[in-house]
Amino acid sequence: MNHLHSQAAEDAAGQAHNGSKRRSRCIALNINGELHEITVQPRKMLIEVIRETVGLTGTKGSCLSGTCGACTVLLSGRPVLSCITLAVECEGKEIRTVEDLAQGGKLNALQEAFLDQGAVQCGFCTPGMLMSATALLERHEKPSLAQIKKGLEGNLCRCTGYNAIVDAVLQVSDQGVLPVMK
Amino acid sequence: MILYDFDYERPGTLQEAMSLLRNSGVDARLLAGGTDLLPNMRVQNLKPALLISLGAIAPMPPQAGEDGSIRIDALSRLADLENSDFIRREIPLLAESAHAVGGNQIRQSATLGGNLCQETRCLHLNQEHDYQFAAPCYKRGGDCCYPYPGNKPGSCWSVYMSDTAPALIALGAEVEILGEEGTRSVPAERLFSGNALTPLLIARSEMIRSLIVPAAPAGFGWGYHKSTLRGGLEFAMANMAVTLRLEDDGETCAAARIVVGAVSEGPLRASSAERKLVGKALTAELLSEAADDASDEINPLPHHGFTRNYLRENIRVYLRRTLTAALERASGGII
Numbered sequence: 179m180n181h182l183h184s185q186a187a188e189d190a191a192g193q194a195h196n197g198s199k200r201r202s203r204c205i206a207l208n209i210n211g212e213l214h215e216i217t218v219q220p221r222k223m224l225i226e227v228i229r230e231t232v233g234l235t236g237t238k239g240s241c242l243s244g245t246c247g248a249c250t251v252l253l254s255g256r257p258v259l260s261c262i263t264l265a266v267e268c269e270g271k272e273i274r275t276v277e278d279l280a281q282g283g284k285l286n287a288l289q290e291a292f293l294d295q296g297a298v299q300c301g302f303c304t305p306g307m308l309m310s311a312t313a314l315l316e317r318h319e320k321p322s323l324a325q326i327k328k329g330l331e332g333n334l335c336r337c338t339g340y341n342a343i344v345d346a347v348l349q350v351s352d353q354g355v356l357p358v359m360k
Numbered sequence: 361m362i363l364y365d366f367d368y369e370r371p372g373t374l375q376e377a378m379s380l381l382r383n384s385g386v387d388a389r390l391l392a393g394g395t396d397l398l399p400n401m402r403v404q405n406l407k408p409a410l411l412i413s414l415g416a417i418a419p420m421p422p423q424a425g426e427d428g429s430i431r432i433d434a435l436s437r438l439a440d441l442e443n444s445d446f447i448r449r450e451i452p453l454l455a456e457s458a459h460a461v462g463g464n465q466i467r468q469s470a471t472l473g474g475n476l477c478q479e480t481r482c483l484h485l486n487q488e489h490d491y492q493f494a495a496p497c498y499k500r501g502g503d504c505c506y507p508y509p510g511n512k513p514g515s516c517w518s519v520y521m522s523d524t525a526p527a528l529i530a531l532g533a534e535v536e537i538l539g540e541e542g543t544r545s546v547p548a549e550r551l552f553s554g555n556a557l558t559p560l561l562i563a564r565s566e567m568i569r570s571l572i573v574p575a576a577p578a579g580f581g582w583g584y585h586k587s588t589l590r591g592g593l594e595f596a597m598a599n600m601a602v603t604l605r606l607e608d609d610g611e612t613c614a615a616a617r618i619v620v621g622a623v624s625e626g627p628l629r630a631s632s633a634e635r636k637l638v639g640k641a642l643t644a645e646l647l648s649e650a651a652d653d654a655s656d657e658i659n660p661l662p663h664h665g666f667t668r669n670y671l672r673e674n675i676r677v678y679l680r681r682t683l684t685a686a687l688e689r690a691s692g693g694i695i
């Protein structure tokens with residue numbers, strides 16, 4: 179089912195000056211299977227539209243320069259950095275955010291594995307980690323340790339020391355790692 | 361968000377993109393993956409008035425020509441190159457160098473053409489300037505240099521950090537460039553001016569269309585290394601690519617290319633070290649001497665906190681290992 183989410187009024191206020199009205203474009207973004215019609219200036223990054231216009235705040239912004247991976251979303255299946263991707267570049271593509279993982283209010287197996295391994299501490303890197311891991315697992319059913327490390331290399335975590343995160347990916351891909359938390 | 365307004369076009373064909381680039385009458389830039397351009401616009405190192413997105417133009421898959429050369433579309437994503445079985449088999453050096461760039465998310469967006477056309481970098485330049493209250497440096501049109509205030513006025517020591525450029529130069533790749541007068545073709549090493557203020561010899565009205573990598577001859581071997589602190593999501597301290605070709609006797613060197621990047625305004629070839637190898641039977645000792653010579657010849661610029669002496673030693677050690685790997689591949693030791 180497609181929901182149309184119009185946002186023209188909200189934007190009209192922001193467009194009063196600088197000729198930005200002329201530059202604004204009306205685009206339709208497919209986010210987690212819902213179509214959102216929005217008016218957006220070219221200078222807006224995808225993360226701003228996801229968080230501020232659409233209101234999905236699961237995706238986190240941290241470095242805003244492509245160096246930490248917290249803002250990772252899937253763009254037509256590819257993990258990309260929504261803080262250095264223009265929203266206008268994403269029309270016609272399928273965008274998936276961390277909100278798409280849980281179904282019917284129930285965490286998916288990867289998210290459960292993160293909990294089982296204590297792979298979440300402050301939690302700020304977690305949405306990005308989950309999206310990178312999702313992309314990895316869609317490519318490799320049972321990724322090797324090297325593939326996991328390379329697959330998550332673009333996501334920084336300052337709390338867990340990474341091992342628990344790697345273990346969560348090994349656990350969910352059924353490679354002999356058992357839950358440590360119960 | 362980028363702190364100023366700009367126009368945006370998303371042409372459906374290369375012809376349209378080229379005509380926008382030529383006729384817009386404003387400072388226009390091509391937007392490929394955006395992973396270099398957008399961070400530079402965010403800190404206002406670059407302020408183009410128009411972005412011409414190449415996002416609606418699909419890259420052609422790599423194609424083998426009749427002479428065995430391989431044509432790679434400049435719009436190819438680095439992740440697609442590193443994961444392509446064809447490229448891994450036919451041009452493993454290119455796959456390896458693409459794999460070395462940034463982190464996975466960067467490589468999923470970044471293109472080969474954008475990688476070649478990236479801006480030079482320095483510790484001062486790639487910062488947010490808006491709250492630094494600092495006068496612009498030479499590279500930003502000002503009249504000072506922060507890290508190297510004692511340098512000759514007007515000289516900028518920002519470094520060119522592409523991980524793929526040294527590999528393409530070592531492979532002898534040709535760059536196909538679309539411009540006002542049609543297509544021109546230059547060897548990859550001629551893309552660089554050696555001046556960090558204007559590092560690339562490509563006009564703003566031109567576009568890299570494709571890279572043509574010649575067929576690997578018999579007795580061919582390669583080596584690649586990127587020196588980093590962490591081993592991921594990081595620009596190079598130094599990167600190096602080597603290609604060797606052995607005569608039919610399996611030991612005499614017929615040709616050698618040694619290219620070192622990330623330590624200068626553009627990638628550098630160690631020509632005298634190359635000459636030292638050609639015509640000789642390659643031994644561990646000779647490779648080690650060539651690495652010593654190259655590290656003297658290259659004269660790295662200090663950058664990102666690494667001193668010239670440290671970089672010299674880094675290049676000396678890793679070039680020796682890279683040359684050794686290339687020789688092993690050339691003589692069939694490792695694949």
Ligand SMILES: Cc1cc2nc3c(=O)[nH]c(=O)nc-3n(C[C@H](O)[C@H](O)[C@H](O)COP(=O)(O)OP(=O)(O)OC[C@H]3O[C@@H](n4cnc5c(N)ncnc54)[C@H](O)[C@@H]3O)c2cc1C
Nearest residue numbers: 244392393394395396397462471473474475477522523568
């Ligand atoms: C966190 C982070 C880490 C990074 N790490 C590395 C690294 O380790 N190694 C590395 O080499 N780079 C690195 N980069 C820089 C950048 O991501 C890469 O160089 C990337 O390959 C640039 O490609 P792009 O397609 O995103 O280029 P864009 O940003 O789209 O373009 C860069 C420049 O090239 C021009 N351009 C693009 N395509 C063409 C073309 N076909 N013809 C002519 N001009 C063109 C654009 O107008 C622009 O001026 C990193 C960037 C970030 C943010």
Ligand code: SF4
Nearest residue numbers: 482497499505516517
């Ligand atoms: S080295 Fe170049 S970019 Fe860096 S501060 Fe000096 S002039 Fe600016």
